Amino acid sequence: MTTLVICLDRTDDVGRRTGLQSPIVGWEAVRALVTDVGLADPEDSGVNSLLESLRVAQNLRDEDEETVVAVVSGERESMVSADRAVARQLDDLIAEHEPDSAVVVIDSAEDERLVPIVESRVQVDSVDRVVVRQARDIESTYYLLKQFLAxxxxxxxxxxxxxxxxxxxxxxxxxxxxxxxxxxxxxxxxxxxxxxxxNIDELVTGFAHQIKESLYTGQVSVVTYVVAAGLTFVGIFVGALGVSGLEETQSGEVLIPAAVFAFEGVPWLATAALTASAGRLLDEIIGERPVRASYLNLPFIVLAIGFVVRGFSAYFLETQGEIDPLTVPDLDLGWRSIESFQTTAGERLAVFVLIGILVSLVGVRIAASFSGTPEESTTDADRSDGGQAAEADLPDPGSESELTDGGARSVSATDDNPGNRESAESAGDDLEGPDRS
Missing domain, CATH: 1.10.287 (Helix Hairpins)
Incomplete structure (x- = not known):
């Protein structure tokens, strides 16, 4: 088993101080390199990395493992060129020595970024990071600040x-x-x-991107959204005007102003929501994609909610005498005439709630019918394909398995056709010969 002990130097400190080109391979070569680097810069932590590489290799040799010590350096032009230089040197080392595993020795966070390059080429059993004992806290703080500022x-x-x-x-x-x-x-x-x-910044960014895509693709919903926003402001304005018209004693309460705001503004707000949902539905239809049931049902749900809220707000205001009862005018149906009459607050509420329920049921029915059409067509197609598959899977009267059964299955499969029955019987005569008689 051969273990490659690699000392990584991404910034080529060894080559800059000694003038040597990497890779530097071998026990004696690395030990001589320690002296050269130490004489060039005694305060460099690279000296400790080289000594740690030699120590690791010596320990592995004491355990009867074959080791190869090497120093691999990058280039000083750029980080990309440095990483590529390290990758080339690693390929040469692996092709020459064919190691089974590797032990990586580093002395900084900068060199640690080369570890994935080594792992992509050979199995890495250990990563040994050398930190000078007197400067452990200082170096850790330095690298944390450096990463933070980067x-x-x-x-x-x-x-x-x-x-x-x-x-x-x-x-x-x-x-x-x-x-x-x-x-x-x-x-x-x-x-x-x-x-x-x-994450409001992400929400704003996503909303702006959606608006940009809608403008570039020419979606109808862009116009309907603008119209809906205008109708929303109109509804708020109308509701606020209704609240401001109350007397001072009534405006001091909470229920009556809220009911007035809902009664005056809900028609406009419901129209705004209906316009926005209609625009989204038109986009789905124009896009030539299957329309989802939720888009079909949404306009009806909005309209139903508008009727219900309008009915409850009218009920509260009518019971307090703020609005007049609902008056039905004279109706001439030809075969019968209906005289004008007034409804009570409860009857008015019941009518609006009933209308809301009916509208929501109509929306559910329409959505179910439209969304069920593709499924039914798919089912019919599957049924027709299944029929063809069933016909295709029918056993062949002349197959080997049926001939082995003495033609009995062929006869049973062709009882309805006299011609097929005769052919099956003749096939059985040919197979059985004298035994049949």
Whole structure:
């Protein structure tokens, strides 16, 4: 079993200090390299990495394992060229020595990024990271700060709010006082944390992307959404006007203003929702795709909810004397005349609720009928295909298995056809010969 002990140097510190080209292979070559690197820069942690490679190789040799010590370095042009140089050197080492496994020795987080390259070419049994004992905490803190500053998203999320706080707080404290400044800063930080916690930025980005795609693809829903937004504002405005027209004693309550707002604004809000859902339904129809039942049922559900909310708000207002009872005008049906009459608050509520239930049932029925058509056609097609498959799977009268059975199955399968029966009997005569007689 051959184990390859590799000391990785991504930034080519060895070549820069000694002028040697990697890979450097062999016990004596690496031990001589330790002296050269140590004389060039005694404070370099690469010396410790080289010594650790030699120590690991010596321990494996004491356990009667064949080891190959090598130092692999990258290039200084770019990180991509450095990784590719390491990959080429590893391929040469593996092709020459054919190791069964490898032990990787590194001395920094930068060199640790080369470990996946080694793992993709040979089995890695161990990764030995060398950290100078006196500088363990300092180096760990340094690499953590370096990784933190290299992450653009973390910088924008943490450093930008801290910097803005340090800049704005002195101004607010000078203008309004320390307490007011601290309160304003705390409020802004709280809003920022809620903004990040609820992923509002992703929601806004997704909504903007959806609007962009809708505009580029020419969807009808873009226009209907704009119309629905306008109708929504009209409904809110009409409801607010109805509430503002109440007397001061009535406006101080909660139930009557809410009922007035619903009674005046629900028709407009329901129309807005109906317009938006109709536009989405038209997009599905124009897109030549199977229309889902939810899109077909949504306009009816919106209309049904509008009737129910309108009925309940009218019931509350009529019982309080805010609106007049519902009056049915004279009707002349030709064969019968109906005189004008007024309904009570309960009858009015029952009529609106009944209309809402009927509208929702009609929507469910229409959605079920349209969504069931593809399934029925698919079922019919499957049934027809299944019939053809069944016919295709019928046993062949001349098959070998039926001939082995003495033609009995062929005769039974062709009883309805006299010609087939005669052919089957003749086939049986040929097979059985004198035994049949």
């Amino acid at each position: 992450d653009e998203e973390l910088r924008q999320t943490v450093l930008v709010p801290i910097g803005l706080t340090l800049l704005v707080f002195p101004m607010l404290a000078t203008a309004f006082g320390p307490a007011e400044g601290a309160a304003a800063i705390t409020t802004v930080i709280g809003l920022f944390l809620l903004y990040k916690g609820f």
